[in-house]
Amino acid sequence: MLQITCPYCGCRDETEYSFGGESHVSRPAPDAGDAEWSDYLFNRSNPRGIHYERWQHRFGCGRWFNIARDTVSHEIYATYEMGDARPDLPGKADN
Amino acid sequence: MLKHALGRSQKWPPAWRDAMPAKHYDVVIVGAGGHGLATAYYLAKNHGIKNIAVLEKGYLGGGNTGRNTQVIRSNYFWPQSSAFFDRSLQLYEGLSKELNFNVMLSQRGILTLAHSHHELEGIRRWANAIRLNNIDSEIMTPEQIRELMPLINLDCRFPIRGGFIQRRGGIARHDAVAWAYARAASQHGVDIIQQCEVTGIDARAGRATGVQTSKGAISADKISIAVAGHTGVLAKMAGFRVPVTSMALQAMVSEPVKPCLDTVVLSPVIHAYVSQSDRGELVIGGGADIYNSYAQRGGIPLLEETVASVLELFPAFSRLRLMRQWAGIVDVTPDTTPIMGKTPVEKLYISGGWGTGGYKAIPAGGETMAYTIAEDRPHPLIEGFGLDRFQSGALIDEGAASGVAH
Amino acid sequence: MAKRQKNRLAEGGCIDRSKPLAFEFNGRKLQGFAGDTIASALLANGISTVSRSFKYHRPRGVFSAGVEESGGLLTVTSGNGDIPIVRSTLTALAEGKIIRSQNCFPSVNFDLGRSLDFSHRLWSTGFYNKTFKWPHWRWYEATIRRLAGLGKLASGEDNTGYFHHNLHCDVLIVGAGPAGLAAALSAANSGARVVLAEQEHEVGGSLLRQAAEIDGLEPDPWIAATLATLRQSGNVTVMTSSTVCGYYDHNVLTIADRSDAGVKRFWKVRTKQVVLATGAIEQPLVFCNNDRPGIMLAASAMAYVHRYGVRPCASMLVATNNDSAYAAAFSLHDHGVQIPAIVDVRENIAPALVQQADQRGIPIMPGSVIIDTAGFRRLSKARIGRLSKDAQTVLPASRWIRCSGIAMSGGFNPTLHLYSQAGGKLHYNVQLACFLTATCAQQVLVAGAANGRFLLPDALAESVQAGAQAAGNAGFECRPVAISTSVAGSYALQANRISPAGDTHRQWVDWLHDVTVADIEQAAQENFVSVEHMKRYTSAGMSVDQGKTSNLNALTLLAGLTDKPIEEVGTTTFRPQFMPLPMGVIAGQRRADFYQPARLLPAHDWHLAKDAVFEDYGAWRRPEYYAGNGKDRAEAIRAEVLSVRRNAGLFDGSPLGKIEVKGPDAGDFLNRIYVNNIQTLKTGHIRYGLMLNENGIIIDDGVCARLEDELYLLSTTAANADRIGGWLEEWHQCEWPHLELLISPVTSQWAVITIAGPDSRYILQSIDSDIDFSAESLPHMSLSTGVFAGVDARVQRVSFSGEMSFEISVAAKHGQTVIEHLLASSAHLKPVGIEAILVLRTEKGYLHVGADTDGTSNALDVGFAGIVAKKQTDFVGKRSLLRARDQSAERRQLVGIEAVDKHENLQAGAHFVTTDGAAQRSEGMVTSACYSPTLQRIIGLGMLEKGFARKGETVTVFDAGRTFSARITDPVFYDPAGERLHA
């Protein structure tokens, strides 16, 4: 069971959260072409390695926030607020 | 068999040859799961292509093919899905003979449960669609269900109001399917190369030319990707993106006991499905852990949820012990339909997006991909399964229409 | 009268001879003592054959004294049904237990299934893949299934209490042998919160089975003193009968706790540090007929004399490849077991051991192995051969030695299952011929025998450090305790475990699945040489012990057969559960009513009193209809519908999702969320709206009321309330955080009572209120607030039935009184359930999201093209609607439908079909259908290809094999002009 640290409440069980998928996906303008739009709708980086993703502390404070998590080891390398830039994680390569 | 039983010193022939990679192949298939192996087999058998390699980073059949819950059915909502999956079931029906290897196909029926009046309407909608697709499907009353599986608890937290069954559905031994195809492909001269991880895909001018592997570079006229949960990783090597999310789908088995459940049963509301293997273990499946994962292991919340669900349906299993819990990495597409056919890179083909349900698709998946690779155009049965559907919006959404994806 | 316990020693052991316990084994009445396990009690009574094997039905006896048991898996009756596959070596004996052998017919001593053994060559590895193909597997399957399975499913009521507990600690120590106890002392000393979990019913581990001296004390007093110290420290929890079964991500471990009779607990432990002091499992030797009753692991044999005061057999041959079995031999000898010889594969044996053996008169046979055994049902003799110089063959001369048992030791393999589950990698240590730890992904330390420290002083020295270090890593002071021991001992070993002579078909590797050396040889010949292929092909290690005593031998064999180092062959993957555990334990309290919570209406009790028949809709438990006066379902629904159409009905709409959105940007935000234009909505007015996901698919509908200039109230469908609340937050927090607004879900604060029907206004006007219900001040789609029946209320004039209708929201606590007040005020007002409402809305052609639409329906499919086209600004899902595919006229579109023959039973779930050449093809389906009491015929809604353009057309409907004709109509069957709605 993942132990995820909410930036506001502290470390809690995964069952207190909802998973929101990849973070930092930007929404195209309404006049985007079909290709750009479908890329936004469906394609995700789905990396084997570090995934920048968002979670909501649904059963706790209700806030959305981001984490950087390794999809193989499930280790969480960073936790940061919504709107913050993707952190640099030197030495933690994407594989 | 008898020969071996009586003769002491008889040596058993190898099931498949070990091969070292050659410099060049007509077709290189990445991934020796059921799909990769079946594709190789049909390429050799139906299309006369003999110079084929299947590259496997681990051991053959060790991916999802070797860790799935064995459910086979063809009762799909959309005609395209039904046509494809029923072709697969038909091939399964003749597979032990075709490959001269008993894959232990057990057409014991698969029952889907409804837990409210409104779900019963949904079941009716679904069962009718299936019949229109010319697939057998029968609606059952709670009494009929009880007769089929006396241990079921009709008055569970969400009482069982009915269900429907596909009698031709059932299970087949997962490992045997991989081994049977491997054996047959090897007999046709296919090189199966294990412990050979593909680390790069070479392309020139938008056309695939070969692969980089842990055993060196291999050039090829055509390359096909059949790596299930790793579809996204391989697509990235080739420079394009695919709409899949890799997730850890869990399964588990109990200790083996004497026969106590003769049908595969599945509930979309009480989220679990269960069957009893021929060796006696209950084979149980549930959902996937909620987050992206490439770790072939599952977490606690889903374990609890799945087991609680099984016990809602079958309280009599409460004292039966759970023996082992594992997971496989499945590549889930937005519409739960596979991605098959050509890719943005010429001469590079893909069979992926099998998500939680590609085991039952192995024979037809292999057959149609072989055709697609040989002819360089999608087999008619998989025309709608291409990557282009995400741009056009022509999704074939099984999950959305029927509530059950796999 | 129970018989004398013929193998019980006169003294010694952790049993209480003053507390005899009567039990029954296969109908025989026997006696054991408090402190016994079932296995020790059986052995005490001289029972050698306890079960039959899985495949060949070979007689089997107790094999070990612990979790690795393969023979003593029995069916036990204990007032809680007959439970199969009970580990007799881990289960404490209790008064009155009824114990039976399993997998045998008619009895354990004479089993017909044994014929399978005599024809064993037919059933070698993969037999089912190669045979039974003709004519079809189904001809054989039922027979094979009946033969398989260990025991029958437990029968009878399960009275066990299953409970989950959660626990946090700084250091979790797994295993309470000397290593675990020492680690606990150090960890406790640091002030950390420590949990010590031991699977057996008492702590001590290997100390319970051997002579030792620690801090000047014998094992028992030292254990007692240590326990006392730990308990006094206040920060240590000691758990016994508690098996750590799973090691999951982020240092969360699970414990199955059987310490209270009748209760099983599942602990989920979140810990900062783990110390694995799980000891090591002795590995068996492989020789011909090595599975006969009486053959057991040496340390286990020693455990029976030391811990239980039981002689496993009268005479035991000791066979070993290492020093440890000498202690067993001496112990057994000293407790009256005759030791005919110690058979040792090694040529050179430590002089100290030789000397001790000489003192006892035990002959040692160096450089020798057992090559066969004999005995009918119980062991009578073993054949010993001398190894050649290179240990690869056995010299021709051999000799039989009489014995009733064999105590064997192939050396120890650390119990690293949990370490591997934690992401730990193992490496093979050639010198110790076992796997040791390499690196691990998680915060874990390994100590004692689990870390290859097989000698007590080493184990203790390492463990006191490990316990302190774990506490240190967890942020506490690192304060190792000091423990001294005078025991020296030795553990020299020669790696051979497998006898080079004899029929490999009769050399067992996996006792539980009856896997022999021949099976592994065959797998190798057939090229199943990956360790995972070998496992799956032979099924070695796949039974209920998960290979605790077979994996190492199997892969040692495989390495030999493939000419690879063992390291390269590697192990198979270790997975939870370390020991199988009942599914009830995993589900815990999550059963029946607690499987999933039911959400009750504020006036639940009132509905109950009104004979409501409830059903679950999403999380809510709601009245489906009211079965007063013995009405059946259809009848009740019909009457309820008519009461609304003719007079008035009262419907409890409390589950309606209610979300307030407040702030200067609230209107802007909602305009981005709804398909409909919200910016033109005036204060005091209400608008119906549709919500889409980004793919253009309808996810919810409901009304949006503008309560104040900067305050909106959204209604969502009941089932979606929480989901939509979360969805709004996600858009706000993640996509448009700059918008100034606040989202406040308030669903449960309000009871919502809907009064619908032509009499509704008149009924409301008869109630004491300052709200003006007239058509002029409260027109359709407007709202008003005031005092109603003495309480604050908000009244929204909206309708889901097509009648004039008022939704009255009052504080939930007043819901029931307001309902009672209303019903008392008019004899024309009748309660109506959700099914009647669904009929009413079908008559009116109102959409039921999730029934008429599914995950493929977009906004255009339900007639929103005009609204979408008119709206200038962006909204969620808009862009997707612009795709050609979404705009296509070929899509399935919402229509009304009625059967041409009005008696025809049109049902939701039927399909529209067209004939495409020979085949019928679905063109869509009936999504809602009902008998309309108002129109007195069956009507329905459906999604039909090109449906908008096909009004008036006659189509074919298919249902369960039948077809009939139906007419496509406008979806609005009732009051198309909306006169009643706007009345």
Added chain:
Amino acid sequence: MHNRAGYQLSDIDGRSIVRLRVRPQKANSAADALHLPRQAMQSLPGDPASHWLGPDQWLLTSERKSAAEIIATIDSTLAGQLYAANDLSCALACINLSGPHARTVLAMGCGIDMHPDAFAPGQCVRTNFAQLPLLIIASQDAGFDLYVDRGYAEYLHQWLKAAGEDPMTQLAPTHEA
């Protein structure tokens, strides 16, 4: 086997409950103005008592003041700012759990560390308890106040009662063979 419950349950009726929500950027100033806790998991006594729900919201509870009175104070204090004060007196039911095994019972339903050092009197926590969103307030002297959606109150009550079947939650644990 004798059953002596090591904990007690009682329904608490009539408490006024208000949830206040503000924009996260304004949370500190609002907290200061209204004397609300700024620290995670903190409960402050007072009338109303205030409990931290998140970085932008609080629950205010009172035995004596009405919800309208509480909201009126907020209205006057935060006039001119964006805030949402909602009366939830009916939306939430409150169950008090007390007794020596109260923490044992709480640890059966959720993954919060119930050790008194980790969750001390004067703290509150929102969590997933037996599949429900639950606010647990550790009061200084009267055990725990549990705030649950009123629709789930019956389920929670039954669940808490059923926990008493585990001997661990009983005063004299029974260890019968």
